[in-house]
Amino acid sequence: MADEGTTHAALHSMHLRWQVLPDVVRILWETRGQATLAAVEARLREALGVTCTIHLGASTPAAGPHLAFPIRSGDQTVGMLSVEASDAHTVSESDRALLASVADILGVPLSQPERDSDHADKFLDAIIENIPDMIFVKDAAGLAFKKFNRAGERLLGVAREALIGKNDYDLFPPEQAKFFQEKDRNTLNGKTMVEIDEEPIETATGRRWLHTKKVPVLDVDGSPLYLLGISEDITEKKADEEALRRLAALVDSSSDAIVSTSPDGQITTWNLGAEKLFGFRAEEIIGKHISALVPPSRLAESRAVTQRLKSTGAVVPYETVRRRKDGREVDVSISSSLIHDRAGEVIGISKIVRDITELKRAELAVVRARDVAEAANRELESFSYSVAHDLRAPLRAIDGFSQALLEDCAEVLNPEGRDHLDRVRKNAQHMAQLIDALLALSRMTRSEVERAPVDLSAIAQSAADTLKRASPQRKVEVTVQEGLQATGDARLLSIVFTNLLGNAWKFTAKQPVARIDVSCVEDNGRHVYRVRDNGAGFDMAFAGKLFGVFQRLHPVAEFEGTGVGLATVQRIIRRHGGEVWAQSSLGDGATFCFTLSETQSPSEMTSPQP
Amino acid sequence: MTHSAILLVEDNPNDEALTLRALKRSNVANPVVVARDGAEALDYLFARGAHAARERLPQLVLLDLKLPKIDGLDVLKALRADERTRLLPVVILTSSLEEQDLIRGYSFGANSYVRKPVDFAEFVESVRQLGMYWLVLNEIPPALR
Numbered sequence: 001m002a003d004e005g006t007t008h009a010a011l012h013s014m015h016l017r018w019q020v021l022p023d024v025v026r027i028l029w030e031t032r033g034q035a036t037l038a039a040v041e042a043r044l045r046e047a048l049g050v051t052c053t054i055h056l057g058a059s060t061p062a063a064g065p066h067l068a069f070p071i072r073s074g075d076q077t078v079g080m081l082s083v084e085a086s087d088a089h090t091v092s093e094s095d096r097a098l099l100a101s102v103a104d105i106l107g108v109p110l111s112q113p114e115r116d117s118d119h120a121d122k123f124l125d126a127i128i129e130n131i132p133d134m135i136f137v138k139d140a141a142g143l144a145f146k147k148f149n150r151a152g153e154r155l156l157g158v159a160r161e162a163l164i165g166k167n168d169y170d171l172f173p174p175e176q177a178k179f180f181q182e183k184d185r186n187t188l189n190g191k192t193m194v195e196i197d198e199e200p201i202e203t204a205t206g207r208r209w210l211h212t213k214k215v216p217v218l219d220v221d222g223s224p225l226y227l228l229g230i231s232e233d234i235t236e237k238k239a240d241e242e243a244l245r246r247l248a249a250l251v252d253s254s255s256d257a258i259v260s261t262s263p264d265g266q267i268t269t270w271n272l273g274a275e276k277l278f279g280f281r282a283e284e285i286i287g288k289h290i291s292a293l294v295p296p297s298r299l300a301e302s303r304a305v306t307q308r309l310k311s312t313g314a315v316v317p318y319e320t321v322r323r324r325k326d327g328r329e330v331d332v333s334i335s336s337s338l339i340h341d342r343a344g345e346v347i348g349i350s351k352i353v354r355d356i357t358e359l360k361r362a363e364l365a366v367v368r369a370r371d372v373a374e375a376a377n378r379e380l381e382s383f384s385y386s387v388a389h390d391l392r393a394p395l396r397a398i399d400g401f402s403q404a405l406l407e408d409c410a411e412v413l414n415p416e417g418r419d420h421l422d423r424v425r426k427n428a429q430h431m432a433q434l435i436d437a438l439l440a441l442s443r444m445t446r447s448e449v450e451r452a453p454v455d456l457s458a459i460a461q462s463a464a465d466t467l468k469r470a471s472p473q474r475k476v477e478v479t480v481q482e483g484l485q486a487t488g489d490a491r492l493l494s495i496v497f498t499n500l501l502g503n504a505w506k507f508t509a510k511q512p513v514a515r516i517d518v519s520c521v522e523d524n525g526r527h528v529y530r531v532r533d534n535g536a537g538f539d540m541a542f543a544g545k546l547f548g549v550f551q552r553l554h555p556v557a558e559f560e561g562t563g564v565g566l567a568t569v570q571r572i573i574r575r576h577g578g579e580v581w582a583q584s585s586l587g588d589g590a591t592f593c594f595t596l597s598e599t600q601s602p603s604e605m606t607s608p609q610p
Numbered sequence: 611m612t613h614s615a616i617l618l619v620e621d622n623p624n625d626e627a628l629t630l631r632a633l634k635r636s637n638v639a640n641p642v643v644v645a646r647d648g649a650e651a652l653d654y655l656f657a658r659g660a661h662a663a664r665e666r667l668p669q670l671v672l673l674d675l676k677l678p679k680i681d682g683l684d685v686l687k688a689l690r691a692d693e694r695t696r697l698l699p700v701v702i703l704t705s706s707l708e709e710q711d712l713i714r715g716y717s718f719g720a721n722s723y724v725r726k727p728v729d730f731a732e733f734v735e736s737v738r739q740l741g742m743y744w745l746v747l748n749e750i751p752p753a754l755r
């Protein structure tokens with residue numbers, strides 16, 4: 001190649017320029033032979049009858065069509081005779097004839113042009129073939145593929161044989177083919193390069209994204225001959241960019257301050273959240289040291305955290321105080337992590353700083369509310385203490401002195417008088433029961449709900465056994481389903497079953513064969529526990545009143561009771577996060593159902609109910 | 611034989627009358643001394659002030675909890691802290707069934723805890739059983755004889 005280059009330079013050392021007007025034709029005679037310029041000029045003048053000058057100098061690269069013949073002397077190429085046309089002129093047969101006559105004039109033999117281009121074409125093809133971007137050529141008329149390189153085959157997943165001669169409609173979905181051809185036409189009609197920054201293309205391995213440049217190849221008349229396309233596969237780059245953009249959007253839209261620093265603490269990035277939290281704009285703070293945000297009292301802590309982060313690679317988020325531009329201090333929570341490059345070197349530190357002022361305020365409010373609730377609870381406790389103590393004392397006096405009257409003055413009391421006193425006593429005793437029931441309800445409400453696995457079958461069975469022992473004369477068939485397991489407070493759930501079974505027991509008193517059964521059914525994925533009886537039942541119209549304190553659906557004379565039992569049941573079930581309800585029709589038994597929350601928040605379990 | 615007294619510490623005159631009536635109906639022969647507040651109870655137990663002339667310790671103390679001046683539990687604490695009354699049988703007789711009262715009553719050294727029932731018949735029965743147990747069945751330590 002170097003030798004050729006040298007030869008080439010030598011060949012270009014002499015120019016013979018001949019112009020034919022109006023269209024410019026340049027005849028170049030290049031030689032390293034011995035002929036003198038003057039002799040050549042004289043011969044041309046004599047032969048062609050025109051004045052011509054021989055121009056000596058460096059060759060300019062040919063701009064238009066070009067026809068060249070080597071001038072040979074024996075085996076050696078001693079020069080080159082060529083015709084060069086301007087853009088508007090094609091090399092024609094007459095040019096060829098002209099050249100031949102010039103050669104004749106010059107007395108140099110003209111050999112057939114050497115197909116130099118064969119070698120150059122191969123070289124060019126090899127380059128095109130190996131360029132890692134897709135390169136294709138389409139003919140301007142039908143936009144069918146003429147040429148296609150390896151990168152293109154690889155990209156589309158199709159061999160060139162399947163592409164050459166086809167157009168976009170043969171290869172791609174109509175929408176895409178339409179788009180490609182529109183761009184092709186724009187390129188060819190506009191005769192300028194068209195750049196398509198991003199275009200999708202369906203390939204054998206799915207959709208890829210291309211960055212394409214389309215270049216018109218025109219003939220000397222300026223009519224489009226070919227369309228040259230160069231497409232870079234930007235699918236991965238695009239995905240990376242999108243991921244980056246998404247990340248950037250996240251960082252931008254975050255209400256937390258997201259800040260990164262160099263390993264030694266110079267601030268390198270600063271998001272909108274940081275601007276809001278600290279009051280510094282990015283351009284004011286980037287490049288400053290992160291300690292500009294740390295109040296003096298926290299500098300040691302901040303340094304220690306950075307030290308720990310660098311030595312262990314991680315620190316847990318911690319709560320601290322930072323200083324704003326205006327000097328105001330804010331409560332924040334900070335998570336820090338190291339930023340590594342691909343090689344694993346630490347290239348920075350990222351920090352997410354959250355303003356927890358509101359959180360702190362809310363925490364304080366919770367503490368205050370708890371204090372208030374606890375104070376109210378203590379008050380309630382002392383209130384129920386006095387209820388227990390002070391309300392019972394007068395009742396005891398009423399009952400006791402009525403009894404004393406009955407005993408001491410029996411002879412002056414007629415039956416009616418004794419009946420009155422009996423009623424006084426009965427009522428005093430009933431009121432005492434009511435007080436006890438209310439106290440139990442209040443105690444139950446105040447006590448904490450302890451959550452543990454409980455055997456509801458055993459609890460129900462034990463409540464039933466207690467009832468049987470208390471009234472052995474009753475004939476009641478009690479069935480308890482085996483293996484009822486739940487999570488809750490065993491003591492409180494035992495009160496639930498004592499009340500529900502107690503009710504069932506009481507309201508079946510008038511049945512010849514009393515039946516009570518305890519079971520569990522699944523309903524919408526939750527466990528529903530049921531206590532069913534075949535007793536007196538109740539009118540569903542009054543079901544809403546069932547669970548109110550002192551609400552009764554039956555006259556005391558018919559079924560005794562305090563009217564607190566179901567209220568107690570409801571409170572216990574609610575404190576377990578469950579529900580309780582009842583179904584019945586008068587005279588046809590009743591079913592009491594309840595659920596227990598299976599996933600309960602701790603607050604639900606322990607907060608005292610008003 | 612003269613019986614030692616029962617000290618009834620009770621501020622409510624109704625309860626006092628009813629308790630006395632119940633004791634009488636239970637055929638308890640011991641004399642009953644009534645202290646109407648905690649301070650008076652301690653004066654009697656430690657034979658001081660108005661009760662300086664008190665000869666023998668009572669055989670049993672029936673102690674209400676809610677009392678004027680000195681609370682029942684404080685009376686209990688004081689008499690358990692004193693060598694002379696350390697072993698004296700004390701039955702808390704009260705309206706309260708609060709868990710706290712029960713726990714504190716026993717932890718301060720009460721021998722029994724009985725809730726006064728509203729039903730007078732039950733009350734008489736309670737007092738009868740108390741009398742039977744503490745005055746008849748129960749053996750007291752020699753120091754108190």
